[in-house]
Ligand SMILES: NC(=O)c1ccc[n+]([C@@H]2O[C@H](COP(=O)([O-])OP(=O)(O)OC[C@H]3O[C@@H](n4cnc5c(N)ncnc54)[C@H](O)[C@@H]3O)[C@@H](O)[C@H]2O)c1
């Protein structure tokens with residue numbers, strides 16, 4: 001037998017910068033002009049964000065002499081699908097967008113996920129820039145390189161790991177968001193406090209009102225910490241072999257709640273309920289003290305996020321959904337649990353802890 005070896009072990013620097021501030025949107029054209037030789041830019045956005053900020057960004061790029069286009073699709077999670085991706089790709093092909101082009105994802109997490117996935121596969125991959133415009137996108141979906149679309153069989157089932165080339169966060173764009181969208185993002189920021197940063201948690205306890213009144217310093221502070229925490233975790237464990245699992249705090253139960261409510265309960269609300277319920281499990285197992293749990297509940301109350309799953313949700317369906325979750329191993333339910341505000345429990349070097357179904361059931365029954 002003859003043997004030919006294809007040697008692919010190479011180290012590639014995929015590091016990128018996240019720029020956060022006021023009026024960043026206006027500064028993007030000049031920054032890009034000085035940074036990279038790109039033949040054309042394709043802004044991908046949804047119908048809401050395209051009219052709020054897309055046209056302005058397009059004008060700014062064009063006025064700076066950068067060859068640019070804007071492609072938008074209808075807003076909403078229902079459009080985060082393969083059809084939307086294909087339509088965008090066809091439009092890009094019609095525009096003769098080549099390999100020397102760059103995608104700009106301008107919008108919330110839906111836009112970031114679709115545009116990132118388009119960039120990952122168009123011409124076998126072209127660079128992309130994230131310009132997140134929701135708090136969720138600023139602190140979560142724009143960092144970490146997960147891009148995907150939903151299918152009738154589940155959320156985020158088809159996708160890729162694909163890191164952006166840059167991230168620009170203009171906190172002024174958040175001012176047009178509804179309070180509900182701010183709460184959605186805060187659920188993830190509170191999670192970062194619990195899993196990694198007690199100072200961030202304390203900051204939130206003291207400054208929730210400033211965030212809801214769009215105080216620039218407060219927004220920049222929490223977004224910067226959020227990006228740093230998610231960035232550090234992803235740097236150490238990009239493909240989620242262990243440490244990255246801590247980002248799933250509240251998500252084992254949260255995803256099950258979202259799923260069996262047919263997504264009527266939003267992600268932020270579901271993970272808040274999930275974090276409190278998983279926090280109760282950690283309390284029951286003696287991992288953390290009542291004080292930490294009570295502070296968590298009280299911060300969610302202050303933020304206006306729910307802490308208990310509605311009684312109308314069927315417990316057996318909820319547990320079944322947890323067993324079918326991507327994170328479950330051999331249908332054993334796994335969770336990450338807090339040790340105190342700012343640190344998670346590690347058992348035998350692993351953050352993922354197998355939890356008995358009976359315990360989850362009894363905690364949920366008593367909620
Ligand atoms: N890739 C990841 O790691 C990751 C992480 C978390 C979430 N996600 C994904 O992100 C999505 C949720 O993101 P989202 O909460 O940003 O939802 P979204 O993108 O649907 O945005 C919510 C709504 O706000 C509108 N909007 C966006 N920016 C606005 C602005 N500045 N002013 C006014 N309206 C604005 C949008 O048009 C939309 O109607 C989900 O699909 C989820 O799966 C991905």
Ligand SMILES: [Zn+2]
Nearest residue numbers: 188251267271
């Ligand atoms: Zn989440």
